[in-house]
Amino acid sequence: MSESLPVLRGTLDLLVLKALSSTPMHGFEVTSWLEERSGGALGLEDSAIYQALYRMERRGWVEAEWGVTENNRRARYYGVTAAGRAHLEAETARLLRYADVVAGILTAAPGAA
Amino acid sequence: MIRPGVRRLFRLLLRRRDIVAQALEEEIRLHLERRTEQLVREGLSPEAARAEAVRRFGSVEDVRRAAAARERRRSVREGLDAIVRDARFAVRTLRRNPGFAAAAILTLALGIGANTVIFSAVNGILLRPLPFADPGRLVSVWPDRTHSKGELLTLRERARVLRDVAAYSENDEYTLTGAGAPVRLVGSQVSANLFDVLGVRAAVGRTLLPGESRPGSDGVVVLSHGLWVERFGADPAVVGRAVVLDGRSRTVVGVMPAEFRFPVPGTDVWVPLTVDAADAIDFWGIVFLRLVGRLRPGATPDQAAAEVRSAVPSMRERMPWPMPDDYGADVSAVSLRERLVGDVRPALLVLLGAVGFVLLIACANVASLLLARASGRQAEMSVRVALGAGRGRLVRQLLTESLILAMAGGTTGILLAAWGVSALATRLPAGIPRAAEVGMHADVLGFALATTLLTSLLFGFLPALRTARPARGTPLRGGAHGSGRASVHRRLIGALVAIEIAAAVVLATGAGLLIRSIRQLQRVNPGFRAEGVLTAQVAPPGFRYDSETKQRTFYADLLERVNALPDVSSVAAANNIPFDEGNTYFPVVIEGQPLPRGAAAPISVRWVVTPDYFATMGIPLRQGRAFTAADRPDAPPVVVVSETFAHRFWPGGDAIGKRIRAASADAWWTIVGVVGDVHRDDLTSDVGLAVYRPYAQHPVRDMTLVIRTDAAPRALAANLRSLVAAVDEDTPVGRIRMMRQVVSASMARPRFTTLLLTAFAALALILGAVGVYGVMSYAVHQETRDIGIRMALGARAPDVLRYVLRRGAVLAAAGIAVGLAGAFAAARLLRGFLFGVGPADPATFAAVPIVLAVVALLASYLPARRATRVDPAVVLRGE
Numbered sequence: 004m005s006e007s008l009p010v011l012r013g014t015l016d017l018l019v020l021k022a023l024s025s026t027p028m029h030g031f032e033v034t035s036w037l038e039e040r041s042g043g044a045l046g047l048e049d050s051a052i053y054q055a056l057y058r059m060e061r062r063g064w065v066e067a068e069w070g071v072t073e074n075n076r077r078a079r080y081y082g083v084t085a086a087g088r089a090h091l092e093a094e095t096a097r098l099l100r101y102a103d104v105v106a107g108i109l110t111a112a113p114g115a116a
Numbered sequence: 117m118i119r120p121g122v123r124r125l126f127r128l129l130l131r132r133r134d135i136v137a138q139a140l141e142e143e144i145r146l147h148l149e150r151r152t153e154q155l156v157r158e159g160l161s162p163e164a165a166r167a168e169a170v171r172r173f174g175s176v177e178d179v180r181r182a183a184a185a186r187e188r189r190r191s192v193r194e195g196l197d198a199i200v201r202d203a204r205f206a207v208r209t210l211r212r213n214p215g216f217a218a219a220a221i222l223t224l225a226l227g228i229g230a231n232t233v234i235f236s237a238v239n240g241i242l243l244r245p246l247p248f249a250d251p252g253r254l255v256s257v258w259p260d261r262t263h264s265k266g267e268l269l270t271l272r273e274r275a276r277v278l279r280d281v282a283a284y285s286e287n288d289e290y291t292l293t294g295a296g297a298p299v300r301l302v303g304s305q306v307s308a309n310l311f312d313v314l315g316v317r318a319a320v321g322r323t324l325l326p327g328e329s330r331p332g333s334d335g336v337v338v339l340s341h342g343l344w345v346e347r348f349g350a351d352p353a354v355v356g357r358a359v360v361l362d363g364r365s366r367t368v369v370g371v372m373p374a375e376f377r378f379p380v381p382g383t384d385v386w387v388p389l390t391v392d393a394a395d396a397i398d399f400w401g402i403v404f405l406r407l408v409g410r411l412r413p414g415a416t417p418d419q420a421a422a423e424v425r426s427a428v429p430s431m432r433e434r435m436p437w438p439m440p441d442d443y444g445a446d447v448s449a450v451s452l453r454e455r456l457v458g459d460v461r462p463a464l465l466v467l468l469g470a471v472g473f474v475l476l477i478a479c480a481n482v483a484s485l486l487l488a489r490a491s492g493r494q495a496e497m498s499v500r501v502a503l504g505a506g507r508g509r510l511v512r513q514l515l516t517e518s519l520i521l522a523m524a525g526g527t528t529g530i531l532l533a534a535w536g537v538s539a540l541a542t543r544l545p546a547g548i549p550r551a552a553e554v555g556m557h558a559d560v561l562g563f564a565l566a567t568t569l570l571t572s573l574l575f576g577f578l579p580a581l582r583t584a585r586p587a588r589g590t591p592l593r594g595g596a597h598g599s600g601r602a603s604v605h606r607r608l609i610g611a612l613v614a615i616e617i618a619a620a621v622v623l624a625t626g627a628g629l630l631i632r633s634i635r636q637l638q639r640v641n642p643g644f645r646a647e648g649v650l651t652a653q654v655a656p657p658g659f660r661y662d663s664e665t666k667q668r669t670f671y672a673d674l675l676e677r678v679n680a681l682p683d684v685s686s687v688a689a690a691n692n693i694p695f696d697e698g699n700t701y702f703p704v705v706i707e708g709q710p711l712p713r714g715a716a717a718p719i720s721v722r723w724v725v726t727p728d729y730f731a732t733m734g735i736p737l738r739q740g741r742a743f744t745a746a747d748r749p750d751a752p753p754v755v756v757v758s759e760t761f762a763h764r765f766w767p768g769g770d771a772i773g774k775r776i777r778a779a780s781a782d783a784w785w786t787i788v789g790v791v792g793d794v795h796r797d798d799l800t801s802d803v804g805l806a807v808y809r810p811y812a813q814h815p816v817r818d819m820t821l822v823i824r825t826d827a828a829p830r831a832l833a834a835n836l837r838s839l840v841a842a843v844d845e846d847t848p849v850g851r852i853r854m855m856r857q858v859v860s861a862s863m864a865r866p867r868f869t870t871l872l873l874t875a876f877a878a879l880a881l882i883l884g885a886v887g888v889y890g891v892m893s894y895a896v897h898q899e900t901r902d903i904g905i906r907m908a909l910g911a912r913a914p915d916v917l918r919y920v921l922r923r924g925a926v927l928a929a930a931g932i933a934v935g936l937a938g939a940f941a942a943a944r945l946l947r948g949f950l951f952g953v954g955p956a957d958p959a960t961f962a963a964v965p966i967v968l969a970v971v972a973l974l975a976s977y978l979p980a981r982r983a984t985r986v987d988p989a990v991v992l993r994g995e
Contacts, residue, residue, distance in 0.1 A: 030143055031150040048174025049147060057182035061189045072146075079143055 020091040027082035202516040220482045224525025227478030229532035232564040234471045236537045240554035249315025256455035257407035260446040266400040277419045278409040282310035294360040298848040301384040321355035321370030334388040337366040341374035343384040363659025420449040440716035470876045473619045479575040484612040486579035488894040510584035518576025526568030545864035613887045614931035620884040621935025627877035628960035630870040636952030643794030645734030649855035655818040656847045664815040683827035688729035689819040703779035720805035740772045740789035747810040755785035758806035762790045798862035888975035896979045904991030913984035924976025
């Protein structure tokens, strides 16, 4: 974990939205989903996930609903709203282009420009 | 009432916060458990796994904060949603009942609109600051009389509390020639510091310089914006040009801004007041100036008055003649605004009060409509309570409905007012100060909005509380009749309608008193026969008619030509006519009747007239003779006096042959005739002393023609203009009016006040009638079953009619009784507006209740007749 990557707040929102975009999840499910996909490379406290969820709930990007887990525990399940989906798409496109451009510059042969 | 509701609200909030906190705990607990399980699976001991889970979670506090932020946003959003929901629901509810909504909106629109219109006048005339720099510090100095230049200069020398004092004359007239057709202008002679004292600058060029009050350097003039645009095409190059005023060339030095209307609206030119202390008569004897001063910061008008009072002894000392003992007794200083608009204030406040009553009636009307509807909504309310709505929730919903009604009424009212304000502004009687400032300003809109919000509470609150109180024990039952609750409602509605009737009685009484006053006023004999007399002002230019002989020839020629016109039976000229501005007054000395020391000389109006004046005006000769052609300049000086004059100085005796003179001159005039009294300024003023002098012996340059004629005024006016132009093309003819118009114009203000008050009373009556109609319809509707039973038991139509009408009569009687008491008090406030009628005028106080009773019975009659058509069979089967 010492080599973990810090995550910007806006980026974390996108990751969480991505996690929820296939199926509603509760907080721990989101956490494990992200750990799996990142291979544990992201430097996140678990509390950051909940802050992101509440923040996006406030903005109307996700909605929470009480549901029941597979072991019959009550849990808040979060789903993406239409506004959240639109945000995810737009921001993902923007972030990818940004990464492309930055990567293009950083990986160009020295002195080529 | 309120406490349990508040507690419930509080509990609700608490519960909400607990729920959120619990949810958060639960969510975190679940997370930690799952994480611990995961770590244990990975091989950690339960204790270590637990500790690691907590470590990985990080700050619970941050999560809590995020949750709190979410909750705040949610409660705001839910509040807004609730308002929108309430509003939508209210609109839907109102739409379902368009008749009710239309009646309520129209009623409110009339009330709010009328209030807005009157407020626009109050605001423009009384409230808005004068368009001068720091206007709160401007005071009118010693406003109860006019002043001489000597008094002005003495005051300026001693001004301390007053930073400075300036003077101006009111309603001077000038003839402008050499710039198109000759025209009469309204002007003002002003001290050069006037503009500085008021704190105004010229829009073009400059105002006056101190040196320009010296005789010889005073050949300058400042133009009004209106004159500049109208006569000089708004050409800035007019500054420096010469214009001819009364035959004298003056250089234009500046143009004032359009909003500068001082001392009276319509003032066209300001010329310097010349000061020559060597000319004692001019310096001390001609008393025509009004004084305005600017207070030093922190000084009060009372201090200014004290300062003026302290200057009185030195004025008295400097005057070349002894002044009466009471000279200086009337010194005061009042705010300039008070002086400019003070005499309109009472009328405006009365109208504002009246229109407030109209709004009160409108509110009572809508409130009673809402209450009547409340019974009809009992089922709805019961359902909503059953579904869990609290009383606060219902009250909020109902108040939203009221607010929406008020907003719709207010918007319509503002539209009505926009039309009404411009109608009012153009119809204000001439001479109302600051009339140009009456308009739909932002502050008027603000007033309309505030009124709208206030009315929504005023009419909505009681009905909302009543409606939201679901009847105990009758939830969801179909009908509402027969319950005790309906009768409480009916009593409340009855009270509201009685209030409406009472307010209508107050307004109708006020209007009645004013109408009676106007009629009394119209009955007053002005002292002359106004019918068939045309008047026109003629002003031969001074440069051509610079001697008395030339002026005499001009008028002799003109009168002769006018006399020769067809349809003219007689013509005369006078320096001024009754009921017009510009009467001249002078102190009289009676031969053989010396004044006690220190007493003021009697003041009389002086009219200069040609021989046929009395005959033309129809002023009766009581004694002696009128003037004749024999009263030539070289003949013995003669005078005709009024009846009151003769009676006052020779009570019971004979005035003919006695002699009088002006205090300022030595020549005695012999009284040759006594004529009937004439009202000088208007029909309400007393007749006072009057003296007539023959024109031949007392020449005046500007005269007013009076022509007795059968011709149509328009045709004669055209004839007259071309005739004067033929005699002298530089002589303007102005103010061509029928004498009847002149008299009627003197009543314009009281008539206008009466007209508005009558309109408001009519509005009150209509709204009151609608109110009575509404409540009686409601009562009949409520009692359909009772009435049906009565009819089934043998009551006939007339019995039912009588039964319903009696209830209307009881309401009306209660309202009228309360209203009469109110009217009795309110009429005292009207005392200053009454003429020939007491505030307790029996005729008015007898007529108003009758009118109100008739209106109330008529309004009850329709519902009563409907009641007689109730078919008992249908009603009873319906049960």
